[in-house]
Amino acid sequence: MKIIDLSLTMRTGMRGIAWDTHTTLEKDGWNSRTLHLYSHATTHMDAPRHFFERGLTIDHQDLQKCIGPARVVDLGEVAPRALITVADLGPLADEIGPGDRLLFKTGWSKRIDEPAYRDELPRIGLELAQLLADKHVALVGVEPPSVAAVDDLAEITAVHRTLLGAGVVIVEGLTNLDQLKSKRVTFIALPLKVADGDGTPVRAIAIEGDLAELA
Numbered sequence: 006m007k008i009i010d011l012s013l014t015m016r017t018g019m020r021g022i023a024w025d026t027h028t029t030l031e032k033d034g035w036n037s038r039t040l041h042l043y044s045h046a047t048t049h050m051d052a053p054r055h056f057f058e059r060g061l062t063i064d065h066q067d068l069q070k071c072i073g074p075a076r077v078v079d080l081g082e083v084a085p086r087a088l089i090t091v092a093d094l095g096p097l098a099d100e101i102g103p104g105d106r107l108l109f110k111t112g113w114s115k116r117i118d119e120p121a122y123r124d125e126l127p128r129i130g131l132e133l134a135q136l137l138a139d140k141h142v143a144l145v146g147v148e149p150p151s152v153a154a155v156d157d158l159a160e161i162t163a164v165h166r167t168l169l170g171a172g173v174v175i176v177e178g179l180t181n182l183d184q185l186k187s188k189r190v191t192f193i194a195l196p197l198k199v200a201d202g203d204g205t206p207v208r209a210i211a212i213e214g215d216l217a218e219l220a
Contacts, residue, residue, distance in 0.1 A: 006212060006213065006214030006215055007212070007213045007214055008210055008211070008212050009181055009184050009185060009190075009210065009211045009212075009213065010181060010208075010209075010210055011048065011108075011146075011179045011180060011181050011182065011192075011194075011209040011210055011211055012047070012048040012179075012180065012207070012208050012209045012210070013047040013048045013114070013117065013178055013180050014047075015042075015046070015047050015206070019046065019047065020043065020046060020123070020150075021042065021043025021045065021046030021047075022041075022042065022043070022046050022047065023040075023041040024038040024039060024040045024041060025038065025039045025041075026038060026039075027039045042205075042206060044199070044202060044203055044204045044205055044206075045150075045177070045203075045204050046206055047178050047206050048176070048177070048178040048179060048180070048194075048206060048207055048208075048209050049176070049177055049178055049204055049205060049206045049207055050063065050066070050071075050174065050175065050176050050177075050194060050196045050204055050205060050207045051165065051169060051174075051175040051176075051177065051203070051204045052066060052169075052196075052202060052203050052204050053169040053170070054201070054202070054203040054204075055165065055169065055203040055204050056162060056165045056166050056169055057166070057169065057170070060169065062199075062200070062201045062202050062203070063196050063197070063198075063199055063202035063203065063204055063205050064198045064199055064200050064201070064202055066174070066196055067172075067174075068195065070106075070143040070144050070172075070174045071144065071174060071193065071194050071195055071196070072191075072192070072193045072195075073104075073106060073143070073191065073192065074106065074189060074190075074191060074192075075105075075106035075107065075108050075144070075146070075189070075190055075191070075192035075211070076097070076101070076105060076106065076107050076108070076188065076189055077108050077110055077182065077185050077187065077188050077189070077190060078094065078097065078107050078108065078109050078110060079110045079188075080093055080109060080110060080111050081111075081112070082111070082112040083111040083112065083113060083127040084127065085121055085125035085126075085127065086125050086126070086127065086128075086154075087127040087128075088127070088128060088130045089109065089111075089127060089128065089129050089130055089133055090130045090132060090133055091130075091132055091133050091136050093133075094133070098136065101137075101140050101142060102140055102141070103140065103141035103142075103143075104141070104142075104143045105140070105142050105143060106142070106143050106144040106145075106146070106192055107137070107142060107144070107145050107146070108146040108179065108182060108185075108190075108192060108211070109129075109145070109146065109147045109148065110148070110182040110183070110185070111127055111147070111148050111149070111182075112148070112182075112183065113126065113127060113147075113148040113149050114148040114178075114179065114180035114181070114182070115183075117180070122149070122150065123149075123150055123151075123155060124155075124156065126149035126150065126151060126154065126155070127149060128149070128151070128152060128153045128154050128160070128164070129145070129147070129152045129153060129164055129168075130164075131160070131163050131164055131167065134152070134163075134164045134167040134168050135167055137168060137171075137173055138167050138168060138170070138171030138173060139171075141171065141172070142173050143172075143173070143174060144173065144174040144175075144176065144192070144194075145168060145173055145174070145175055145176070146176040146177075146179050146192065146194070146209070147175075147176070147177055147178075147179060148178070148179050148180065148182060149177065149178070150177055150178050151177055152164055152165065152168065152175055152177060153165065176194050176207065176209060179209060185211055185213065186213065187213045190211040190212060190213050191211065191212040192209070192210075192211055192212075193209065193210050193211075193212070194207040194208070194209035194210075195207055195208065
């Protein structure tokens with residue numbers, strides 16, 4: 006059994022991440038910080054409230070969707086601004102079904118420190134988003150910070166509303182998918198329990214091998 010950490014490391018200077026010193030060991034007897042987190046910073050999960058005024062909030066997220074078997078969809082090194090389509094899934098497009106979890110492996114997280122990471126991200130096409138919604142997929146995980154272009158309000162709204170409206174959990178900002186050797190893994194990504202939250206950072210991991218070894 007092998008555990009692969011799929012979460013970006015939070016560091017100062019990243020978009021939506023900052024902290025202040027609250028106490029110090031020398032002065033107060035223990036170290037602590039006050040964290041300032043954008044709800045969609047680093048590796049994170051979207052709640053329907055992100056794009057629906059009365060949508061489900063993150064504290065009511067169905068955790069059964071957040072833990073379980075996942076397929077690793079290896080798309081190779083995807084080009085900037087590429088549109089990921091149904092055709093890119095090949096035979097998998099006919100195989101996926103209700104409750105499936107899909108992790109899209111694109112190599113994009115290697116660009117985390119480049120402007121292109123956010124500004125030129127590859128994205129899930131609306132046709133593909135609709136297919137995933139129609140198939141009642143449980144969860145979609147991607148390496149870019151969004152499933153759709155952040156500079157195109159119409160696109161980002163349509164894709165998010167299509168997925169979230171169908172109950173598909175969205176996890177964005179994954180990393181280390183290049184370390185996965187198996188086509189199927191156990192995926193875990195748990196959100197912070199924030200009242201009325203539209204999303205939160207998560208700690209996402211993949212487990213390769215027999216979970217019985219954890220017992």
